[in-house]
Amino acid sequence: MTADAQNQDNERPLIAHLLELRTRLLRGAVGLAVVLACLLPFANTLYGYLALPLLAKLPKGGQLIATQVASPFFAPMKLAFFAALVVAMPWLLYQAWAFVAPGLYQREKRLALPLLSSALLLFYAGCAFAYFLVLPMVFGFMARVTPDGVAMMTDISAYLDFVLVMFLAFGLSFELPVALVILSLLGWVTPAQLREGRGYAVVGIFIVAAVLTPPDVVSQLMLAIPMCLLYEAGILAARLVAPREPQRA
Template identity: 90%
Template sequence: MTDAGLDSERPLIAHLLELRSRLLRGAAGLLLALACLLPFANRLYALLAQPLLDKLPKGGQLIATQVASPFFAPMKLAFFAALMVAMPWLLYQAWAFVAPGLYKREKRLALPLLASALALFYAGCAFAYFLVLPMVFGFLARVTPAGVAMMTDISAYLDFVLVLFLAFGLSFELPVALVILALLGWVTPAQLREGRGYAVVGIFVVAAVLTPPDVVSQLMLAIPMCLLYEAGIIAAAMVAPRQPGDGVDAG
């Protein structure tokens, strides 16, 4: 192989080694978070189950319909919690890998977008836990027919709650998505304002698909998304290239 060929391969090998290093560091951080949380897996599950237990009649409890559920359900929750805890570290590793190839303006925009996306995802999960779950379980407890006891399986409950967390966490990323679309030039703030009516309809459709089949959780997702859409318009108008007719006014 010629010297020119060797010189062309060196940058690729260096990038692959850097990628391996970042992946190993990210995996090590995730494993460390998991090791710290595993001893508290049962406490984490008890905390997660509290919104439902608060709405059950006195003496109500969750049940395990499978032999291994009392072991695997808390372990699954501990892994999800470790992923949430380690997410800033994982994003930092991804940022450290791609940042050297970005321009200064791209770096100035990418870092706030990453931080905003992470904060909005956490906010969506917290919104689901503190507001949505108590309202949903309160509604379901009120409409439960007489003579029927709510006895939810712990694995089914965990899957239900995690789906809600992901639905609300990802839905709260709407402003970041709108800002990225505006920065790419795919939409303008004026177009976002003009398409507000279609966006509201789409938001309610998405809320109906992502949430359980009850009106409470659908409204609890759709209403914040409508507000976040308006916030996304304002943020897009602040960072997107100026176009004729664009302005900060959201009217």
């Protein structure tokens, strides 16, 4: 066989992988576009639901304001895109899974599916925790400490950015058990090391909570306490999946 023929045979699998990647990316983009098209007509309604935690804590007659000309249009559109991304995440993850699954061993497949499902559910749980528990407490605290004679009137774009940051902070922070399991599977840490480093982890968690949340004690505690509990859950999960060390004679 000539060198040119060998090069062609080597290029065929690469071309096939690239075509498969293009197909998966197109399917993911189409799915995201379909979800976005379905949510765009309800963009203002979605923003109304998002504003409820703040509006419920404002004095009677309080409302959000738009300080920029295009804010009433772009803020709901931005929210609709974020909501479409969250709703379409299972479809996007499935496309990524369908691309990489043929190259995985059977044991890796058995572990990857529960990890992906758990990561998705934990992210949703973090966003729900932020919306239903954290935001009402934060805005209630802000309303109580507002000085007399000051009207608490928030711009809709600034409010949206604040809430999206909180969603991402809590959604990603709730991924802590999955991260610990992955580190344990890779052999970088062991469940025993995670237990021994519990004190350092608690300090690190409070530092992360102080960085990711607004400068108030309520939101910091609302993030730090669940993360400490999730750290303990991650230790338990790591014990179940970590490779067992050989016993010494």
